[in-house]
Amino acid sequence: MTDTARIVTRIAPSPTGMMHIGTARTALFNWLLARRHGGQFLLRIEDTDRARSTPEATQAILDGMAWLGLDHDGEVVSQFDRAPRHAEVARQMLANGHAYKCFSPQDEIAAFREAAKEAGQSTLFHSPWRDRTDHPDAPYVIRLRAPLDGQTVIRDKVQGDVTIQNATLDDMILLRSDGTPTYMHAVVVDDHDMGVTHVIRGDDHLNNAARQLQVFRAMDWAEPVWAHIPLIHGEDGKKLSKRHGATGVMEFAEMGVPAAAMRNYLARLGWSHGDDELFTDAEARDWFDLDGIGRSPARLDMKKLWHVSGWHITRTDDADLVRQLDAFLALTGQPTLSQAQKDGLLAAMFCVKDRARSLPDILDKALFVLTNRPLAYDDKAQAALDPASRGILAELTAQLQNVSWSRDTLEGALTTTADAHGVSFGKLAAPLRAALSGRTVSPSVYDMMLVLGRDESLARLTDAAAAAPRD
């Protein structure tokens, strides 16, 4: 990066569905660049397609951005609201000769393309109205009067210099016959008016940039720094779509991926900083650079995402995790946490967070502190509580009655009991684990007893010792 004086980036999604994971990554890159240089990150909703745009989709974008923690500067801009301005610019271009009125009927153009395709010829439409002045009193669109020859070079920070022959470009429509702007036109006007200095977007727009460049030049506006990033592909290498499972950001939120982990994973997908794989937001902000973005499409890999997720969970503050857990439950329509459960989670977090890879994973591993007596034993726990084991448990309960409740004394008591019965510690730990958690897989028995406290622990042991064997 050279000119970092005043960086302004933006994310400009169209509200036509859920927020795509690719959109989220593009937003992240823009956000990272702006935040790194103390610039601005703007949000614009590209809602000029009235038929497909919905308020729900706009809300979905806002929700996705909020969950990902990508805060934008200023108000959300609605592209549709700026239609008058887009028309104004188109009129200016009409006036200065950079655009013209085209009266060719839509069906006529469609027919031409159809025929051209049949004949295996170029479907590039050349309007007969480009140089005519005998305008009829009929509906028209305003087209860009693009250069016929020569070439346009897109100086792209990711793709390098991309040269497009002007002869392969048509005179794109600026204003539709109903007077509304096309995306191609609106995006240029908006980016200019909003002061956007760096356009980071999917490379499906790379070719479009050549035509948009014509508008910048026609208006004598400074062109932005371009950075067209590769799209994300599915695990089969094909374009990411519904059949690949999760494609919307919120689906990841619903699976229990912490937002910080999602940012880390998404940032690393297609961008690199040497061998750094796992990093914090602060590091990402310090390191992010357009130069580190790769040119080939990347695939989503859930296994790696879960690894990243686990790393972040381990490093997240306990109270923050409890907050995220509560938000996760609310998001997925489950009962949220009671104060007692929050307290319990906070106390147990130290022994469950480093073995969890997702938010629901934490909840599952912390089940022992979230449920109340009498515990429901699962099949394996039931099996571990055989008569002999229950007998030992009863004795252990008595022994633990008067010891001080610390890891050392607990350890001493358990070892003594195990020795007295000539069993290994493991043999004793199994029923104890079942008694405390109702399962055969749980955190360390010591940790659980410490978290649960003397009264609750002994009560659970007593319950288990008295439990009737299952038929």
Added chain:
RNA sequence: GGCCCGUUCGUCUAUCGGUUAGGACAUCUGGUUUUCAACCAGGCAAGAGGGGUUCGAUUCCCCUACGGGCUGCCA
């Protein structure tokens, strides 16, 4: 069809003409261990194919193959 972009272990990637082609995830083996996980040690594994340029190509150029994108009064 035309134009544009891409192609390093299974996956994400490092390398910016000279390396035993490095790391991470996954996987396999061993260790640690009260279960699971974590953790530690180690193994397997890659330059799409073909031509050039060069003393020397993963790196630069061309062709082919494959993948993707654009080609819309969608964005």
